[in-house]
Amino acid sequence: MRSPRPLRTLSRVLSSLTVASFLAVAAVPSAAQTKGPNSVADLADNLLDAVVNISTSQNGGSGQGNVPMPRLPEGSPFEEYFNEFFENGRPPQRRPGPGSSLGSGFVIDAEEGIIVTNNHVISDADEIVINFADGSKVNAELIGADTKTDIAVLKVDPKAHDLKAVPFGDSAQMRIGDWVMAIGNPFGFGGTVTVGIVSARNRQIGSGPYDDYIQTDAAINRGNSGGPLFNMDGEVIGINTAIISPSGGSIGIGFAIPSRLAMNVVNQLREYGETRRGWLGVRIQPVTEEIAESLGLESASGVLVSGIDKGGPAAGGKLEAGDIIIGFDGKDIDDVRELSRSVAESPVGETVTVEILRKGERMSVAIELGRLEEGEKLAEASAEEGEGEAVEVESAQLLGMTIAELTDERRAEFELSEEASGVVVTEVEEGSVAAREGVQAGDVIVEIALQSVSSPQEALDQIESLKEQGRKNALLMLASKSGELRFVTLRMN
The missing domain is CATH 2.30.42.10 (PDZ domain)
Structure with missing residues (x-):
């Protein structure tokens, strides 16, 4: 199986997420097709003017908008091609210079001049230009962007051009085998229409925490990124975002972000300029x-x-x-x-x-x-203070045990001395590896792998470190209620 190719650059690989918003004006006069369309000419004619080409320019700097390398599971079939694109965990450098055609977008609100595209298409741009099908251009301002879903909301002066908007549909109503149409600007060729079907739903490709792609065989290529995927009623049910391809061209396996996921994000960006999850x-x-x-x-x-x-x-x-x-x-x-x-x-x-x-x-x-x-801000502050990479946890599940901070209340509950230090075991699952080794509620974990632990977070981090080293077992030093120390070995898998 080949890995997903990005639509956003002329590199061999692409990874992007796109989404769109809810308000729309233009009604699209097209009946849903149940047996496949004999022609999509009328449908395409009503939709083409709502899809735009987006180009940007930068005064200096480089990079791809700080697009992070997707976290892929070890052995993922996508790993090979993403590694080619993100050398040393970072995307290739983009040379500063004049604007070039980067991707697609579409109008969702003609009265307000609202356009949706990918965040990576406009990230780090000093100037954003919207190119319409009739050859005219207008500048756009960024309203808000979300890196987790790679969505950006732009605004243009609605008086600067006669805008036509398209509505969102419900992606949850789409079935495998339903006809879809993609419109975008592949390889800089504006206003390109392709047709296919929904090949699969709920696809995960390891590109973010909210992976839930629609898979389609409609031809999607580089430059389609940010463009809409329509149902046969002319409603946007997905945002074209990634492809699987050995060469960067379409082989009939493309992915789109479902509209149901997109609408909430876009509405928040329009209202607040940021997400509020x-x-x-x-x-x-x-x-x-x-x-x-x-x-x-x-x-x-x-x-x-x-x-x-x-x-x-x-x-x-x-x-x-x-x-x-x-x-x-x-x-x-x-x-x-x-x-x-x-x-x-x-x-x-x-x-x-x-x-x-x-x-x-x-x-x-x-x-x-x-x-x-x-x-997330609390986690960042904690990391800056050297307290770990995540917000501290007050209790945690670990190797069949529930562990917690050693507070005054818990010292009293389990009759532990003031000298006791570490994390206290508050509960042991029946039949777990910890129970088989005789660990009991009230025991205190003093060390893991000869490293002292003083909080549930440190215990979790230490076990995770052992797993990353390929270790199968964890050596724990435990203190009983009387203060007697003993070692136990717990298998981690």
Whole structure:
């Protein structure tokens, strides 16, 4: 299997995400086709004027807008080509100079002059120029951008050109086999129309935390990035963003960001100039078959809470390490990706109901969501102070144990001395590797692999470091309630 090629450069590879917004004006007179279109001429004629070419210029500097290399799972089929593009983890340098055709975009609000494109298309630009199908050009200003989804919202003077907008449709209604049309500016050839079908849905290509691509065989090439993918009603149901290709040209495997994901981001960028995603304040991991079996679950579904961010919305006992999240705000949760998207799309400050399994008992917990961006700022501040790369956690799930900070309250609860230092084990899963080695609630983890630990975060980081080194076992020094020390070896897989 070949890896996804980026649409944004003349390099061999492309990685981008694009999205669009909700307000639209022009109604597109076209009936949905159920048996495949005999011709799409009328549909294309009504849509072409809403799709634009975008070029930029820079006074100096270089780079691709600080586009990060996608985090790909080890052994991913995409790894080879992304590595070619992002040499040493960084994209190739772009020479400063006059503007050149970089990508596509489309008008979503003719009265306000709002255009949507990819963030990477306009990132670091000193001047953004919108090129229309009739050859005219107008300058645009950046309203807001989101690096996580690679979306940017632009604004032009609506009086400077006669604008035509296109509406968003519901990507969730698209079925595999439905006809779609792509319009964009591949290789600088403006106003190019291609037709295909929805080949697959919910594709993950490792490009970001909200991967959920529509796959299509409509021909998409470099320069289509930021352009719309239409249904046969002329509604935007996706944003063309990446391709798989050995040469950079289309071989019939392209990816588009679904409109359902795009609309919320674009609306926030229009209103605030930035995103405001919900934040639950937990560390999560998939429920594997092994975890499901150890917890007595019927199936490996839901999301395991492995840690609670200190000071986050779920702190203070609302959620605990070891909880299994099975529902969020009335929706069933089957996996990590589904929970991440559901939380991010929820309004900041909203009180949501989280359905969990705790020690086999189903219960509901009400939590007021925080703002993800504020949580990230806390993490950055923590990293700058040398406290780790993430917000400190007050409790965590580790090798079959629930561990927590050694506070005065917990010293009293487990009858521990003032001299005890480390992290306290508050609970041990029955049948876990820790239970088999005789670890008990009230034991204190003093060291992991001969390195002292003083917080749940340090314990998590130390175990992760051992795994990265290829180690299979972790050597723990434990202190009992009486202060007696002993070593145990716990298998990490």
